[in-house]
Amino acid sequence: MIRRFNILIYSICFVMSIGMYAQKMQRPFIWVDQHDKAEILHKIKSQAWATTFYKSFKERTDHDLAQYSESPEQFLKKIPFDWDKQRKGQTPPLKQFVRFNDQNAEERFALKKTLQIGVDCGVLYFLTEDEKYAQCALDILHAFVEGISQLKPSDNTGNGGWVYPNDHLREARVIGAQMPIIYDFVASYIDIGKKAYDLGKKTKVNFSKEKAQELFKTYARLAIEHGHRGSNWPVLESFSLVGNALAVDDLEERKKLLNFYLYESSDKQDALPDVAIKYKKDGDVFPETSQYSNGVANYTTRLMILLNKYDAGLRLGSRYYKIPFSLDRWKSVRYPNGEIIRFGDGKRTFKTPYSAYEMAYALGVQDSVSKLTEKFGALLNEAISTGSYDPSHLGKRTTSAQPYWEPTRLLWLNSIPKYAYEHVELPRTDEFTHAGVFLQRNLGTAKNPKHALMCFVGGGHMVHGHASGMDMELYGLGEVLGVDNGRGSYRKDIHENYSRIFAAHNTVIVNGASQGEGGWVNLGMNSTKLLAMEPHPMQEARSPWHSFTTTRFTDDRGEKAEATQERTMAIVKTSETTGYYLDVFRSKSSLPNEFHDYLYHNIGDQLVFLNKDLKLKVDKERYQANTNIEWKQNRSYRNPGWHFFKNVQTSEPYKKDVKVQFKIKGIKKKEGSMNLFIVGNDDREYTKVMAPKTYEAPKPYGNKLTPTLVIRQQGEAWSNPFAVVYEPTFEKDAAAGVQSVKELEQDGVFKGFKVSSRINGKDITQFCVIQNDDEQYVNKEYGFSFQGHFAIITIDTANKLQDVYIGEGYLLTYKKLKVMASDSKSIKAFIDFSLPKYKMNATQNTKVDIDSE
Template sequence: MRQFLLGLCLLCLLNNASGQENGREIPLPEKMPQEHPRVLTTPDEKQDTWELIKKEKWAKDVFNKLKERTEVYTKLTDAQPAWLLFRLAMYWKSHATEVYVKGENYDHAGGEKAPYPTVRYTGTRGTAATHGRPKLADVVPYDDDENGNVTFCNNALPERPLESVHPSKTGRNIESLNREILGIACDAAFLYWMTDEEKFAKLAAGVFDTYMTGIYYRNVPIDLNHGHQQTLVGLTSFEVIHEDALHIVVPLYDFLYNYLRTNYPEKMDIYAGAFKKWADNIIANGVPHNNWDLLQARYIMNVGLVLEDNKEYADGKGREYYIDYVLNRSSIRQWSLTRLADYGFDSTTGIWAECPGYSSVVINDYANFANQFDNNLKYDLVKAMPVLSKAVAATPQYLFPNRMICGFGDTHPSYLNTNFFIRMIQNAQANGKTEQENYFTALLKCLNPEIDNEKGEKNNVRVSVNSFFEDKPLSLSPKVKAGKIEDYVSPLFYAPNVSWLVQRNGMHPRHSLMISLNASEGNHMHANGISMELYGKGYVLGPDAGIGLTLYSGLDYAEYYSQFPSHNTVCVDGISSYPVMKSNHSFDLLSCFPASAEPGKEFTSVTYSNVYFREPESRADQTRMMSIVTTSPETGYYVDVFRSRKERGGDKMHDYFYHNLGQVMTLTAADGTDLNLQPTEELAFAGAHLYGYSYLYDKKVAATSKDVKATFIIDMKDKGGDDIVMNLWMKGEPDREVFTALSPMTEGLSRTPGMPYNIKEQPTLTFVARQHGEAWTRPFVAVYEPSTKKEPSAIQSVSYFDAEETVLKDFAGICVKSKNRRTDYIFSLSDATQTATYRGMKVKADYAIISNEYAGNRTLFLGNGTQLVAPRVTVHTDQAGNVLLEKKQGKWYILSSVPCTVVINGKKIKSGITSQLTLLPV
C-alpha cells in the first residue's frame, strides 16, 4: 500500500475560499508527499512493480510488449529526433491562440501569434467524419497549411487517399491522433521510470513539452453562435467530459517529472500553468447535475494530485485547491462529490437519477473515486458516503432474467458492469470491512462466475501502464461462495427518482417473466409516456427501441427513437411529446403488489402495478395496470389494461403501440379469421402528427370491433430451431382500427452479442391499435404470453366479460383459460371504492383475480381492495390492501398487507399482516 498520507485533518486555509459548502466535508491530508510519481504509484513501489513482473506471467508479458512497441519509436527518433512529435496535430505555422467554433463544428483559428506552436482543435462534437486520420507513419510532418486545413484520408474513395480538408470534416480524429502520440510518450515515460534508460525519457519529453506548451498558449474556444456549446467546450474537445488527453498527460508528467525538472527547468511553470488552465476550464464549463460532473471531477482530481502544494504557486492554486474543489466545493457547472450524491442518489433505493446506461457509468465513476481515495488519500469515501454502497448493491435491480439491464432512456442494454463490485471489495479490504467484502464477493461471483476460476492469474490483459496499478488482479476470499441472483433483486422494485418500476416472478432465464415500466423522470430520458418492456424465453421480446444510429445527436433520435411512436406506450391525438434528455414527467404509483422491497423477498404468483400519468402535450390522463400471472413453474402471462382520455374531451384518437423482436408477424381476429388487412398511408406525420409516425412503413390496417390476436415470431433456425413466439390477445372495441407495420431496427439491442438474428438489418415488428375518440371507457385490454415451438402456448383461450353490476363504464374483465384446466377471471376497476359483479363473483378493488380449483390448486388475489367474493371463498378487509390467497396441493396459504377476514367453505379465519405466504389453519 502506498504511504501517501501522513495524517488526516481539515485544511483550515481553504475554509473561507469561495464555493465552500455547508454540511459534511471530506478532509484533506495534512501533509502530502513531495516526490513523483504519486498518482498511479509511488517511488517506493518501483521494486514492487519489478517483483510483479518477475512473479506474474501476465505482468512480464505486458511489460515486454510495452517495451517492444515503444522501442519502435525510439529507433525512429535516433535517426530523426522529431519523428514522433512533429506528427502531433498542432498549429505549427500559425501558432493560433484563438479557436472559433459554430455550435458543434470547428470554424477557424486565429488570434495573436503565440511564441510556440499551439495545439490544434478537434473537428466536431460528434464522431461522424468524411475524412479519417492516416496511419501514424503517413501523417504529414508539421501539417498546417495557410487555410488551416489538415491532411487526412478520404474515407469515400478507394485506398483512402490523403487530401487537404477542413477540420470540420474529420470528426474527432484530430483528438484521436494526438492521444495516440501522447500514449506512446506516456509508455516511454513509464519505461524510463522503470529502467532509467534515457532514450525513453527523450522520446517522452519531446512530445510532452511540445504538447503542453501548446496547451499553455492556446485559449478556450469561442462559439460564434453564442450558444449552449460555449458552456461545454474544452481545450481539446467539444465536451469537457472528453478531455481524454488529460488521462494520458498526467501519468506521463508524473513518471517523467524528475527528468523534466532537470532538463526543462525553465518550463516547469508553463507545464503547471497548462494543467491549471485545463482544470479551470473544466470547472467553468460542463454540466453539474449528471454523469458529466463525475467525469469532469476525475480530470480535476488527477490534475490536483500531480501538481505541487498551493504554496509553490504565486496564485496559490495547487494540489490542495483542486482536490478540495472536487471533494467539497461547488460552482455553477461543477458540483462537489457530496452535493452531486445528495442530488442524484435516492437514499432509500440507491438508484441514480439517470437511465440505466448512464447510471452504471456514474456508479462506476464513484466506485473508482473510492478506490483512488483509498490509494491516494487513505480515506474511506464509502464510509463517508454510505449511499455509494447502497447504489452499487442496487444495480442488479436493472437486470432481466437473462442478466441484461433494462433499456429505457438513452441506454444500450448489456450485461451489468462488475467493476464497481470489484471496487467495493477493494474498498472493504483496504478498510477492514468483512461484511461488505463478503457481500460483494458473493455478488461478483454470482454475476461473473469466471472470475472465481482465474485464481489470481489474468488473461487477455491489455497492454497498458495501468495494468500494473489500477487493474492489478483482485484477490477474492475462497471461503465466500457465489450468491444466488434471486437474493439481489426484488419481486417488485420502484424507483421514483427515475419513475421506473419492475415486476418479476423469478430470475430463471428461460421461464421467468418480467415487466420494466417507466415514465420520464431524470436525465437521458425519452418522451414515452407510460412505456413498458416485456421479457420472455431468454430475450427482452418487447424492447425499448434504443438511441439511434448516431446516438442522441442524430435526427432519427430527435424524431423517432426518443419519441412516443418508438415505445410500447399510448400516444394521444398523434401529438404526445415533451422535452427529452433531462425530463420531469413521472408517473404516480397508485397501487402495487407486492410492496417495493429490499432484495431477497419471496417471489409471488401474482404481481401488479397501477400507475397514473398526465400526458402534458394533449393534457390527457392515462393509467396503466400491468400484472404478471404465474400459472405453473414454467408458464405465465402478462395483463395490460391501458386507459387514456383527454382532460377536456375532444379526443381524436389514442394509439397503442407495441414493438416486438422477430422476423414474422401475423394479425387475425381472435378466432383465427382473416381481418382483410389493407395497405394504408395512415400512421404518418400528415395530419399534423409527430414526425415519428413517418418512420413506420409497410403499414396495413383493418377497421374492426372484433377481438384480435397478434403473433410475433423469432425464427431460431440458427439457434436450434426452437422458434420463439410472443402471443398478444386484445379486446375489440367500437371505432377501433388495428395496424401491422415495420419500424426502424431496435437499435438498443443492435450491439448485443448472442441475438438470434442480425438486429441491425431487421426492422422491428410493430402492432398499433387506434381507438377513435377516448380510450378510457374503451381501454386497451391485452394479454401477452411468450412461448416457443417446443414450449407451446399454455393458454387455451382469452375472452372478455362485462360486469353485470357496476357504476363504472371503464370496467375491464378478462377470462383466461389455460390448457391445464385453470381458468382466471380478471377484474380491473378504475375506482377501488366501487364494486363489480359477474356470475356470482364480486370485487371491490383496483384489480382482482379469481381462479377455479384445478388439481388441488387455486389462486385468488385482491389488489388494493376491501372485498372479494368467489365460489366458496370470501375475503374482506376494513381498509384497502392486497391479499393473495392460494391453495397449493390442498393447503391454503395467505399473504396480506392488511388484517383481513377469510371465509373458506363456511369457515371464518382472521389473518393479520403477513410478510410471506403463510399456512392458513383451514
C-alpha cells in the same frame, strides 16, 4: 443556511488537511509515491496475478518503446500535428478536431494511444528506474505541451475545449486526464536536467515547466468553468480537474483548484458533495440511464482512492461509500437472458464492471469500510472462481472517450482474501424511482430463461432520458420481445425525432400530440407514479404465479394532449412453461375531440391479424402531419415521431375482440410468436406498420424493421381502456397456453378478463378482475364477486376452485368461499386449493370463511 453551514464544515476539514497537503511535494504522488514501490514490486514477485499482469504490461510497452527508440522523430510524428501551421524550428501545433467522423478517427486514435504509451512508460520508469522509459514519456509530454500551448482554448463555457474546440467533455477524458499523470511520473527526471526531443529543432531541448504548468492550470480551469451541473457531465470532467490540479506545483494554487472538487461547486462543476447527495440510501444509483449512472460511480470511486492517497485524512471512502456501493445495482434489473431493462439512452447490454468492483474493494481496504470490502470482495472471489473475471488479464488500451487507468490495477490492488459469497435470487419486483420504473419478474422454479416472464412499466425525466410516456417492455422466449427502440448515434434525425420521443415506445399517444417539454434538451415529462403493487419492491411475493403493478402518468406537456393515464400490468404464470401478461391502459384527455393511440413494438418477422373480417387498407398519410415541422437539435422535435413508420395499413372502425400474432421465425433456433388477445370496443381502428429497426435486438432482428401495432380509440379510453393479454409461446397450434380471452364487464364498463387456457392437457379458466379500489364486481354466472382493485380466481372445467390471488382488495367471494379484510385496510393474499388442505400466504388482516364441504 444549511448550505453555508456545510461549506463551513468542509472549510474546517480543508484547513485541517493543509499539513498533509504540504507533505506531497516529491513526485510522483498522484497514482503512487515512493513509499508504495517496495510493496508493488513485492506483489509482482509474489502474487501470480500481478506477475502475469506485469509481464504482459511490460511486453506491450516494450514493443512501443522499441518503435520509439528506432526513431523518436518518426514515433512522435504519429501524433496529429497541424503541419501547415508549423513555425520554423518549432514543434507544430496540434491539429484541432471540430468534428468526429471516420475520416479523422485514425488520427484521434493515434493521439489517445500516444498519451497512453506515455502513461505506461511513466509507470515502468517508476517501477524499474530505467531511464529509457522516462525519456520516451518525457518526449511524448513535451510534444503535447508544445503542440497544445500554441492553440487558443475556446471561450464557449457550454462545451468549449482546446484541441476539441466544441467538446471539452471529450477532451477532458482523452487528453486532459492523461497529461498530468505523465508529468507526475517524469517530473523527477526533468528536475535532474534531462532534456526532451523536439520535433521542430530535431534535437533535445529543455522541457518548459512554465508551459506545462500553464497547461495544467488551463485544463483545470476549463473543467471548472465549462460544462453544466446536475448530470454526469461534471464527473466525466473531474479526472481532468483533479489530475491537473495535482500536477500544479504551486501548493496554494493546487489547493484552490482541488477545492472545486472536494468541497465547493462552481457554476459549471459539481463538487463531490453535490454528486454524493444523489445517493441517499444504500443501493441508490446516480439518476441517469445505465452506462452513464454506473460511469459516475466508477469515476468517482477511482478519484476517491487517488485523493485519499494524496491526503489520507480525507477518508472519502468512509464519507461517501454509498457511491461505490451502487456499482452492482444494475445487475438487479437484468432480464433472465442477462440483458437489462432499457429506458432513455441506456444500453441493452451491460457488462459486469469487474474493474470497478476492484476499485470499490480497494477503496474499502483503504478506508476500512467493511460494507465495501465484504460486498465486492465476495463478488470478485465468485467471479474469479467461476472464470468470469481474471485480474491478471491486461485490458486493451482504450479507444473510447474515457481516462486511461489500466495500470492502476497493478498499482492499487492486492490479492483479495476469501469472502463468503452468498448467491441471492433477484427479487420478484424492483423499482428505479428516478426513472419511474417498476418491474416484475417470474422465473418459475425451473429458472429456465426461455420460459421466464419479466416486464416493467416506466417513464421519468432525467439527463439522457427519453420523452417516452408511460412505457413498458415484455420478455419472453428467452429474449426481450416487446421492445423500446433504444438509441443509435446521437444528433442524427432518427435519434432526435424518433428514438427519444413517444412513437419509439410502447405507450399511448394522446391526440397525436404527446411530447416532452422543458428540462434536459426539452424532453421533460412527468414521472410514472406507483399506485399499487404486489409484491412491493424487493419484498416477498404472496403468490408463486402472480404479480401486478398499477401506475399513473400525467401527459400534459405541450398544449394538445392534457391527459391522465393509468396502467395496470400483471404477470400470470400458469405452469413452468406457460404464462401471459395483462396490460390495461386507461387514458382520457380534458380536451374535446380526443383520441388515443396505443403502440406496441415487437421484434419479429410479421404482424398478422387473425380476424378474417378485419380488412386493412394502405394508409400513407396517417402519420405524416409532422414530417416537415421545424427541428432544432436538442431543442425542438417532430413530435410524436411516428412519421418514421413505413408500410402503414389501417382498418375501418372495428368493435369486436381482436387476435394479433407477431411471428418470430429466428429466435433461439425455434419458431415462436407473441399472441395478443385484444378486448374490442366501439370506435376502434387497428393499424399495422413497420417501425425503424430496434437497436441491440437479437440476431437476426438487429437490422430488420420492427413490426408494430397501433390501436386508435376515438373518444376516451378510460371506462373501456386498451385491454390486452400478451402470450409469448413456442406453440404453433395453440395446443397449450391461452385458448381464448373474453371481457368481464358490468353496466358497459370494463372490469377485467376471462382467460381460458390449456395447461398440461387440462383446461382452466381465470377471472382477472381489474377495477378501481372502491368498486365491486359481481359475476352471477360463475358465482363470484370482488370488491377491490386486483384479483384472479382460477377454476377448472368442473368449476372447482384451484386458487385465489388478491393483489389488493377487501372482499372476494366464490360460491361458499369468503376472503375478507378483518379491518378497514386492504388485503393481499394467495390461497391454493389444489392441496387436500388449502394453503394460504396473506397479510395478517386476511380472514377466510369456507363451507366444510
